[in-house]
Amino acid sequence: xxxxxxxxxxxxxxxxxxxxxxxxxxxxxxxxxxxxxxxxxxxxxxxxxxxxxxxxxxxxxxxxxxxxxxxxxxxxxxxxxxxxxxxxxxxxxxxxxxxxxxxxxxxxx
Numbered sequence: 250x251x252x253x254x255x256x257x258x259x260x261x262x263x264x265x266x267x268x269x270x271x272x273x274x275x276x277x278x279x280x281x282x283x284x285x286x287x288x289x290x291x292x293x294x295x296x297x298x299x300x301x302x303x304x305x306x307x308x309x310x311x312x313x314x315x316x317x318x319x320x321x322x323x324x325x326x327x328x329x330x331x332x333x334x335x336x337x338x339x340x341x342x343x344x345x346x347x348x349x350x351x352x353x354x355x356x357x358x
Contacts, residue, residue, distance in 0.1 A: 318341055
């Protein structure tokens with residue numbers, strides 16, 4: 250993963266389907282949103298799953314220190330825009346391989 254700069258997050262877009270999906274991994278919307286404000290998050294484009302819309306991957310910590318792996322898209326704009334509306338598609342705990350990736354990416358921060 251590489252560091253892609255997120256613009257300022259304006260808001261998050263949630264619907265019942267997304268809330269139910271992340272709940273399967275014991276994640277609530279507020280906790281998923283916290284990852285975007287982790288100064289050490291690791292962010293990259295999800296090229297493999299960006300067939301109908303551009304998707305991104307982010308690994309970051311919540312306020313309680315939980316490391317989450319999330320897939321999200323940006324609505325109504327592009328990464329370079331100053332204000333972003335984020336739609337989280339998936340959120341789960343990171344696995345052992347991803348812990349190493351996160352630590353490697355954030356060790357210079």
